[in-house]
Amino acid sequence: MNLTYTFPDRLKKATFVLMGIGLIAMIVGFITDHAPEGMEDHYHHNRFWANLLLNTFFFMAIGLAATFFLALQYAAEAAWATTVKRVIEAVSCYLPIGAGIMLLFLILGELGVHHIYEFMDPEVVKHDELIQGKMGYLGPIFFMGRAIVYVVVWSGFQRLFRKRSLDADLNGDSNHVIHFSNMKSAAIFLVFFGVTSSTCSWDWIMSIDTHWFSTMFGWYTFSGMWITALITIILLTLHLKSQGYMEFVTESTIHDLGKWMFAISFLWTYLFFMQFMLIWYTNMPEEVSYYYDRLHEFGYRGILWGMFFTNFAFPMLFLMSRDAKRNAGFLTFVGIIITAGHYFDVYTMIMPAAVHEHKHFGFTEIGMFAGFLGLFVFIVLSNLAKAPLLVKNHPYLDESLHHST
Amino acid sequence: MHKESAIREPLIIVEKSYSDISDDIIRPIKSKPNRQWWIVFTISFVAFMWGIGCLAYTIGTGIGVWGSNNGVDWAWDITNFVWWIGIGHAGTLISAVLLLFRQKWRMAINRSAEAMTIFAVMCAAIFVVLHTGRPWLDYWLFPLPNQFGSLWVNFNSPLLWDVFAVSTYFSVSLVFWYTGLIPDFAMIRDRMTKPMAKKIYTILSFGWSGRAKDWQRFEEVSLVLAGLSTPLVFSVHSIVSTDFATSVVPGWHTTIFPPYFVAGAIFSGFAMVLTLLLIMRKVFNLEHYITVKHVEYMNIVIIVTGSLVGIAYLTELFISWYSGVEYEQYAFLNRATGPYWWAYAAMMTCNVLSPQIFWFKKLRTNLAFTFFMSIVVNIGMWFERFVIIVPTLCRTHLPSSWNMYSPTFVDVGIFIGTIGMFFTFFLLFARVFPVIAQAELKSIVKSSSIQYKKGNAHH
Numbered sequence: 001m002n003l004t005y006t007f008p009d010r011l012k013k014a015t016f017v018l019m020g021i022g023l024i025a026m027i028v029g030f031i032t033d034h035a036p037e038g039m040e041d042h043y044h045h046n047r048f049w050a051n052l053l054l055n056t057f058f059f060m061a062i063g064l065a066a067t068f069f070l071a072l073q074y075a076a077e078a079a080w081a082t083t084v085k086r087v088i089e090a091v092s093c094y095l096p097i098g099a100g101i102m103l104l105f106l107i108l109g110e111l112g113v114h115h116i117y118e119f120m121d122p123e124v125v126k127h128d129e130l131i132q133g134k135m136g137y138l139g140p141i142f143f144m145g146r147a148i149v150y151v152v153v154w155s156g157f158q159r160l161f162r163k164r165s166l167d168a169d170l171n172g173d174s175n176h177v178i179h180f181s182n183m184k185s186a187a188i189f190l191v192f193f194g195v196t197s198s199t200c201s202w203d204w205i206m207s208i209d210t211h212w213f214s215t216m217f218g219w220y221t222f223s224g225m226w227i228t229a230l231i232t233i234i235l236l237t238l239h240l241k242s243q244g245y246m247e248f249v250t251e252s253t254i255h256d257l258g259k260w261m262f263a264i265s266f267l268w269t270y271l272f273f274m275q276f277m278l279i280w281y282t283n284m285p286e287e288v289s290y291y292y293d294r295l296h297e298f299g300y301r302g303i304l305w306g307m308f309f310t311n312f313a314f315p316m317l318f319l320m321s322r323d324a325k326r327n328a329g330f331l332t333f334v335g336i337i338i339t340a341g342h343y344f345d346v347y348t349m350i351m352p353a354a355v356h357e358h359k360h361f362g363f364t365e366i367g368m369f370a371g372f373l374g375l376f377v378f379i380v381l382s383n384l385a386k387a388p389l390l391v392k393n394h395p396y397l398d399e400s401l402h403h404s405t
Numbered sequence: 406m407h408k409e410s411a412i413r414e415p416l417i418i419v420e421k422s423y424s425d426i427s428d429d430i431i432r433p434i435k436s437k438p439n440r441q442w443w444i445v446f447t448i449s450f451v452a453f454m455w456g457i458g459c460l461a462y463t464i465g466t467g468i469g470v471w472g473s474n475n476g477v478d479w480a481w482d483i484t485n486f487v488w489w490i491g492i493g494h495a496g497t498l499i500s501a502v503l504l505l506f507r508q509k510w511r512m513a514i515n516r517s518a519e520a521m522t523i524f525a526v527m528c529a530a531i532f533v534v535l536h537t538g539r540p541w542l543d544y545w546l547f548p549l550p551n552q553f554g555s556l557w558v559n560f561n562s563p564l565l566w567d568v569f570a571v572s573t574y575f576s577v578s579l580v581f582w583y584t585g586l587i588p589d590f591a592m593i594r595d596r597m598t599k600p601m602a603k604k605i606y607t608i609l610s611f612g613w614s615g616r617a618k619d620w621q622r623f624e625e626v627s628l629v630l631a632g633l634s635t636p637l638v639f640s641v642h643s644i645v646s647t648d649f650a651t652s653v654v655p656g657w658h659t660t661i662f663p664p665y666f667v668a669g670a671i672f673s674g675f676a677m678v679l680t681l682l683l684i685m686r687k688v689f690n691l692e693h694y695i696t697v698k699h700v701e702y703m704n705i706v707i708i709v710t711g712s713l714v715g716i717a718y719l720t721e722l723f724i725s726w727y728s729g730v731e732y733e734q735y736a737f738l739n740r741a742t743g744p745y746w747w748a749y750a751a752m753m754t755c756n757v758l759s760p761q762i763f764w765f766k767k768l769r770t771n772l773a774f775t776f777f778m779s780i781v782v783n784i785g786m787w788f789e790r791f792v793i794i795v796p797t798l799c800r801t802h803l804p805s806s807w808n809m810y811s812p813t814f815v816d817v818g819i820f821i822g823t824i825g826m827f828f829t830f831f832l833l834f835a836r837v838f839p840v841i842a843q844a845e846l847k848s849i850v851k852s853s854s855i856q857y858k859k860g861n862a863h864h
Contacts (some may be wrong), residue, residue: 079410133729138549176412194716202513213728215661216719270639274663286730395412402408
């Protein structure tokens, strides 16, 4: 049984190529990003910066939700996923880097380098009474202080889980002391995450439409990051299996991962629909502006409904049957489509506020996504190669190896 | 081959053979009720009858006998409706969602939780039926052709969605519950000696033979029903929440309502399951099946859902400030500091602060304390619905229509009546139905019972 993953050179090169494309896309995107007619006053390379935020958040969220999923396994005493624990851990390893980039992006905003967040511009705030009312929360010191706390605590927990997991491998875990302390830390992390997953999405995404608010927004964003992280975990596991690794992962474990993908797709759909329906139904001006902009004013109707049906109908139709959830080809196909769907989910959250109707989907978008993808894959696979693919001395290992449903 | 980790605690804590389990479950059905049962039953039944009296008085006189008035036109009726529907949630969650999550500890508690669901939904239905004012015309709630006297129902109204959601939930829960009961009824049928009882259980058990084919179909239908019920766990309370959230009333219209109502429903449902089971395990000597570990798991569900509800409360509170909408801000200020501040304080204390005590293992494994807490949570969740409804309606946009609300003896009477009905039905259920899903419980003897755990340790 081959328990050591070697990051193939060809793949490594491919990630570098992707990162190179990303870098070129950033430079070209920045230079060619001129203010469109009618937006001259408020446009400061917004397309470029919005893309940077989109990719930064999208990939960071995968690492964050993977850490959440890992913590959830500990806290819920779940055994079935123990055989893929190293994959979950590897995906979570992107969190410190992704969150670091996020922090950098916010610092640049506070320094006035970009104008994605209206409330960071004192000129705008001076003339906007509504935003003035929110400055107690969005003011720079509290805003940045919070952001640093999120990033440091999330990353700290991620490193802690990883370190303890490797510790148990190397030094054994008599009486499962390490496991139980991970369980305790997981519970604490979940509490922290429960609050900060909402607040971070208000701070970093909802606040771009500074006037707008929705109490559901945090949970809705969270469900989107959860499903993307699950798909990443599934795709990576299937890839490793296809390369001859991880034969110890049973078909039932794959099936269970497929069930999660199915279930969380529904959770996302439920939260998206309820938020939309309640706002559409009551049609109150202060709330409906968000959807009015997207559906009528700025012409995102096709993208919004397209991604809604992709993220809802695809998993529903394709993953309903048991066999589909055990079929690598099916899971990969549906997984990639939903990931694309969730990219456009985040796209519709950010772009309308940043560039209004001047939306694009061109080299800047694709190239920058490719660049971040390259970075993400590089970090995840490098971390995967650093530890054996199967945990040792884990109390649920035997249960998971014999898992069958 | 199935494996179970050594660190998992046993779920049946005394050595029991299959036949011991059957004996333990059938004992309350075969024996005569004791004096305690009669006492509790009598009290419940009297309360139930008192409720029926108030109900008849309401129907005979009109809902003017309630405390509801022009401003506060929804009050105890809808508070009680939502409270009962919420309590009804845990049954389906335990039987469906925990089945999908393969939680073995659900086996000991799902039967009574499902029974509780059915009875709670019945109690909730009483308030829906009554609050229309003319309950004899309640069939107008259904989409009937116009010549029946009503106009075609308004499909845009969440109140109609409620009719569909609650009736679907009730029927699916009932089918789920009954399906699970069939093998257990068959076990009782086989052990009954009295001809009349034997005859009844024969009919109830639908000719169950215990062949492999029967079991295969049983497993399949359970899984299908679990799959159908899981979306229902979400839909029912989400739709109940839209009764409020689709309005433009400040404090009612907030997008987090659907998932937050679902979390709250599970929270209150588990509290009621704990209230009932902690008594039942003692009265029927089921301590070996419903163990401290089971109670601990339920308490953990209480912490999780209580915290989710807490996050939702704080989200609402925060966003109302953040929104900059002064009506929204006032609505929440009024809840917290207005004339009904004490209800808000009760809600916050009971639902958000008190469950946090369960972070201490000593307390979440303490049965007496858990019982006390389950009552606290039930009270808190009643106040949550009261806080949403009454303080909001007594301070609407137009200050000239501001007024206070206080319940009449009829409001109180009907509410007490539903509690009486709930306990009456549950006590009857406990005498003639198998209170633990023994057939399912037997399926974990070879993985999670004490003798298996010990046997495994020798290897």
